[in-house]
Amino acid sequence: MNESEINAASMRPLQPELERLEESMIIGTLQNEIARLHRQGVGAVFNFGSEQDYKNSALVIAAAQQGELGLPDYYTGEDEGSAKLLAEYLQHVANMFKLAGDGDATGAAEAKVVMEIEASLAKATMTPVELHDANNSYHKMTLSQLRELTPHFAWNENFKEVGSPAVSEVNIRQPEFFKEVDAAFGDD
DSSP: OOHHHHHHHTTGGGHHHHHHHHHHHHTTOHHHHHHHHHHTTOOOSEEEEEEEETTEEEEEEEEEEEOOOSSTTTSSOOSHHHHHHHHHHHHHHHHHHHHTTOOHHHHHHHHHHHHHHHHHHHHTSOOHHHHTSGGGGOOEEEHHHHHHHOTTSOHHHHHHHHTOOOOSEEEESOHHHHHHHHHHHHTO
């Protein structure tokens, strides 16, 4: 591994991906970008795939589950340690934006938005203990029920974009998380 070459390259290898993400924000195609990343195996915002139907093992159904957060348990913590860690993470996220080419003020503002989104998702995220009970993660829905749960998310386009076969039912493992994701899409 040539560290000096890697350091010299800095963010250049990521630039096409960063530009694609920035463009998706501008032209309102973020949902398509999420699907493109899912197709590549990247769990952006949430994870999507197939699984055995928990209550009918003869069936394989589509499933969507909550995504990972930068600091899952710390957003809702009210102790001094959580507050300190969140402040450090906010600075880290701002630094990442600065490394990507944003100025200090822009990077700080963008980091604040990231933290607000993650904090709202954290409140709707199931804890590891809650996830241990399979009944907590079984919420099989028809497509019309899914559209009712998340009216701002274009599921049919998402399924098509990820290359999914025809879908008639989906296990939305954590409905409260998806309601919160949908609310974020409704805020645009």
